[in-house]
Amino acid sequence: MRQIVAYLAASVDGYIAGPGDGMGWLPEFEGDPTGFHDFFRDVGAIAMGRRTFEWINDHSTWPYGDVPAYVLSSTLPEGRKEHVAITPGPLAELAATLRDGDGVAWLVGGGRLFAAFAAAGLIDLWIITVVPVMLGAGTPLMPALGESYLRLELVETRTLPGDCVQLRYQPKR
Secondary structure: OOEEEEEEEEEOOOEEEOHHHOOOOOOOOOOOOOOHHHHHHOEEEEEEEHHHHHHHHHHOOOOOOOOOEEEEOOOOOOEEEOOEEEEOOOHHHHHHHHHOOOOEEEEEEOHHHHHHHHHOOOOOEEEEEEEOOOOOOOEEOOOOOOOOOOOEEEEEEEEOHHHOEEEEEEEOO
C-alpha cells in the first residue's frame, strides 16, 4: 500500500506560487540536493488539482512520463487521456486509488488539493523545501481550513544549497 506524500517547495511566508502563478522564485540546483530524483523513482501515482494541471500543460510538455496521474476537478470533464484521469472525486475514493500499489503517491499540488487531503487526514508525509524568499502574495500552501488545524511532527530536517531547508513532517495522530 502506497503512502500519500505532499512533496513541494514553499516560500518562507508560505506560498507555493507567486502572484500570477509565478514560479521564477524557485532556485535551480546543480545535481539533486533536494533528493527529488530519488523520490520520483519511487512514485507509483500522482495527483494534482485542476489549476496545477492546467499550469503544467501551459508551461511544459508532460513531465511525469507514464506514471498514472489523477486530476481532481469539479470543472473539467471527467475522463482519461493517456496517463491522466480527471475525476471529480469523491476524495476518499481517489485516495484509495492512490494507495493501491507499490512506491509512493505524490500530491503535486496545489494548495486546495493539499488542504482537502489534509482536512480528511489523508496525507502520510509532508516534504517541504522552504526557499528563502518572501513573496507577500500568491497561492498559499494551505488555504484556510476553517476552524480546524493540522498538527505535524517533525521527522527530519536537511540544509540544502542556496540557504534552503527541507522539512519532513508526519501528521500527529
